[in-house]
Amino acid sequence: MAAEFERDPVTGRSTTGHEWDGIKELNTPLPSWWLYTFYATILFAVVWSVLYPSIPGIDGLLKHTNRQDLVETVKAATEAQAPMVDRIRALSIEEVRKDPQLLAFARTGGRAAFNNNCAACHQTGGAGARGFPNLADDEWIWGGTLADIEQTIRYGIRGEHDKSRLSMMPRFGADGMLSPAQIDDVVEHVLALSRQPHDAARAARGAPLFVEQCAACHQNDGSGNRELGAPALNDQIWLYGGTRAAIRDSVFAARAGAMPHWEGRLDEATIKMLTLYVHGLGGGK
Amino acid sequence: MKSLSSREREAAPTNQSAPGPLYADRVKVYPKRISGTWRRVKWAILVACLSVYYGGAWLRWDRGPGAPDQALLIDMSGPRAYFFDIEIWPQEVYYITGLLVLAAVGLFFVTSLFGRVWCGYACPQTVWTDLFMLVERWIQGDRSARIRLDKASWGVRKIALKGATHAAWLLIAAATGGAWVLYFDDAPTVVREFFRGESTTGVYFFVGLFTATTYVLAGWAREQVCTYMCPWPRFQAAMLDEHSAAVTYRAWRGEQRGPIRKGVAPAPGTGDCIDCKACVYVCPTGIDIRDGLQIQCIGCGLCIDACNEIMGKVDRAPNLIAWTSVAYEAERAQGRPGRYRFVRPRTILYAALLAVVATVMVVALALRTTVEVNVLRDRMPQFVLLADGSVRNGYTVKILNKERRAASFRIEATGFAGLVLRPAQGEAQNGALTVQAKPDSVETVPLFLKAPRAASGPASRGVTFRVLDAQGRLVARRDTVFIGPAR
Numbered sequence A: 001m002a003a004e005f006e007r008d009p010v011t012g013r014s015t016t017g018h019e020w021d022g023i024k025e026l027n028t029p030l031p032s033w034w035l036y037t038f039y040a041t042i043l044f045a046v047v048w049s050v051l052y053p054s055i056p057g058i059d060g061l062l063k064h065t066n067r068q069d070l071v072e073t074v075k076a077a078t079e080a081q082a083p084m085v086d087r088i089r090a091l092s093i094e095e096v097r098k099d100p101q102l103l104a105f106a107r108t109g110g111r112a113a114f115n116n117n118c119a120a121c122h123q124t125g126g127a128g129a130r131g132f133p134n135l136a137d138d139e140w141i142w143g144g145t146l147a148d149i150e151q152t153i154r155y156g157i158r159g160e161h162d163k164s165r166l167s168m169m170p171r172f173g174a175d176g177m178l179s180p181a182q183i184d185d186v187v188e189h190v191l192a193l194s195r196q197p198h199d200a201a202r203a204a205r206g207a208p209l210f211v212e213q214c215a216a217c218h219q220n221d222g223s224g225n226r227e228l229g230a231p232a233l234n235d236q237i238w239l240y241g242g243t244r245a246a247i248r249d250s251v252f253a254a255r256a257g258a259m260p261h262w263e264g265r266l267d268e269a270t271i272k273m274l275t276l277y278v279h280g281l282g283g284g285k
Numbered sequence B: 001m002k003s004l005s006s007r008e009r010e011a012a013p014t015n016q017s018a019p020g021p022l023y024a025d026r027v028k029v030y031p032k033r034i035s036g037t038w039r040r041v042k043w044a045i046l047v048a049c050l051s052v053y054y055g056g057a058w059l060r061w062d063r064g065p066g067a068p069d070q071a072l073l074i075d076m077s078g079p080r081a082y083f084f085d086i087e088i089w090p091q092e093v094y095y096i097t098g099l100l101v102l103a104a105v106g107l108f109f110v111t112s113l114f115g116r117v118w119c120g121y122a123c124p125q126t127v128w129t130d131l132f133m134l135v136e137r138w139i140q141g142d143r144s145a146r147i148r149l150d151k152a153s154w155g156v157r158k159i160a161l162k163g164a165t166h167a168a169w170l171l172i173a174a175a176t177g178g179a180w181v182l183y184f185d186d187a188p189t190v191v192r193e194f195f196r197g198e199s200t201t202g203v204y205f206f207v208g209l210f211t212a213t214t215y216v217l218a219g220w221a222r223e224q225v226c227t228y229m230c231p232w233p234r235f236q237a238a239m240l241d242e243h244s245a246a247v248t249y250r251a252w253r254g255e256q257r258g259p260i261r262k263g264v265a266p267a268p269g270t271g272d273c274i275d276c277k278a279c280v281y282v283c284p285t286g287i288d289i290r291d292g293l294q295i296q297c298i299g300c301g302l303c304i305d306a307c308n309e310i311m312g313k314v315d316r317a318p319n320l321i322a323w324t325s326v327a328y329e330a331e332r333a334q335g336r337p338g339r340y341r342f343v344r345p346r347t348i349l350y351a352a353l354l355a356v357v358a359t360v361m362v363v364a365l366a367l368r369t370t371v372e373v374n375v376l377r378d379r380m381p382q383f384v385l386l387a388d389g390s391v392r393n394g395y396t397v398k399i400l401n402k403e404r405r406a407a408s409f410r411i412e413a414t415g416f417a418g419l420v421l422r423p424a425q426g427e428a429q430n431g432a433l434t435v436q437a438k439p440d441s442v443e444t445v446p447l448f449l450k451a452p453r454a455a456s457g458p459a460s461r462g463v464t465f466r467v468l469d470a471q472g473r474l475v476a477r478r479d480t481v482f483i484g485p486a487r
């Protein structure tokens, strides 16, 4: 069929020889330049494949890659930012904070660094999660001033760095320091401190126990101690949950979340930018 | 290459026993010079279009200090678009969309009334092709001279004429590409930098690109753009009906065609067409209008001028080819007086659409505010619980001050009892926040709303930000939500 070119009786034109459901397509020629343009695109594709990487494992004659572009772009960006970064490195955090332009730059850079390094635990925007402090609220276990935040980022908490801040809550239940009944009484007292529903009689029994065992760190009124990293217990913010069961777990087995140190892993300027970013999340003191 | 009329080409396969080629060479068209009413209209429109295009960027418009004084300017780095007194910000591109919709409906309307007038008179492809043909005719002569020149062997004369033509085309093309970039930056500066070699690669690239496309499209591709590349002829048929005017050969009057011989009375039944082919020779797309309406016809009316000239010479009534409608001609062919119908459902519809879109545009422009306010709720974290048990939400209020002077605004928040507003830095005064907005810029104001946990409710509650100007007038109110913990 295909070899036999037919003539269409109505128009007198030849057909292409293709037939679909009894309908035959007329041979309506395209202009040659159109055809040559098509050939040119094929040629272009071939030339392109030879010059640029198109087949896995073959680099192409020009040895050009997107990765190399990326490296160059990143390098150019780093160079463009260098003057600002150098100034941040040279100045103290307080000084950077007073310069609106530097501050804006630092906060933007800080956000990028935060999302790369910190957001895995603290979530983007510092939203936090159970066991990972919310950095946008107004409760700071180890203090929320610029200096406090910088120290925490730099050396970590309960980490491997020599200057890492440490504090260990005793395991009152697991180590048998308090009996289960005593623990329940202390828990009721803690609920009372944070103005939650509680058993008044048990809380009253727990009060002296609290003063004896807990107040050294958490203070008599449960307001905590930032020097020791003892969280306030009289507020509404709970790192591991504020329910009766969660508080009991904390008293029984203690909690000791650790944060890695970033000194030596992030450069000076980045640590300063991170500090300013975290401080600006809304809870900085 | 043997020059065939499109009719001969169309008919060619019938005379051959071999199958036709799958690809055909372009048949070069040699349009003949013509003068007449439609040619004059076409010249007038050409001059008008080119003057606007080449001159537009040079119009100055004083907008005061700190603002560009170019009447028509698309400032990419600004980023603003200036159109005389109107200043468009990037987020207002819908005005451009509106303009395009207006242009499209306008095109539909005109097409339903008068067929392809856009193609024949105002389309840039037509305008520049016409200009290129004019240059070609000046240098190489009219139709027969050009055919002879193409057939002649290469010699000094041919090289000189062809070379001069292409040089002139390239010059016009370069001016076209050059004029384009003038709309994107201060025109005198662009020109100065361009010739001193100080422009950016982007500028040179675009001038080069538009020079090349103008040269290729108007010099070489010509009618092939209209026939093969342009989508418009393919769907404009949907805008036409039997009452739309189009360039039409009045077959009932013209047929039977026959030459006039001196002293010989025409045979009975002979029509007015003397088969002189003048209409074919002037056609820029190289077609024979006597074959009826064709996709290749751009409705330029040059064949009308050509035929009228002939009709005048042979002393017959003009307008054997005319702007007329199928319905009108059908009536006339029956011997009844024809009637044009311009008011038809589709023209009414298009006119109404045109009026609606134009009204919307005018109203939108008239009501356009010089201040715009956007409120973005912080998503991460959704809310923050504070030590005292209250809930805090973060928002970013963006105030777009489109005026060319500084302004002061007051931001308030209302919603439910216990709601407290505080800026990200510092304290609020009397529960509100005063913001100084720089001229012609966006002021970004991060702020917090705080509410007691009990008042914030179970999940989300509506809050409203109100922005007032220095005189205390309400500029904008934006509704958003305040989200609290689920339990």
Ligand code: SF4
Residues within 6 Å of the ligand: B247, B279, B282, B283, B284, B285, B286, B287, B288, B289, B296, B297, B298, B299, B300, B301, B302, B303, B304
């Ligand atoms: S047929 Fe007539 S109106 Fe149509 S393109 Fe040719 S000259 Fe113009």
Ligand code: SF4
Residues within 6 Å of the ligand: B249, B254, B272, B273, B274, B275, B276, B277, B278, B279, B280, B290, B306, B307, B308, B310, B320, B321
């Ligand atoms: S110009 Fe007029 S008379 Fe001559 S061929 Fe065309 S239609 Fe016929």
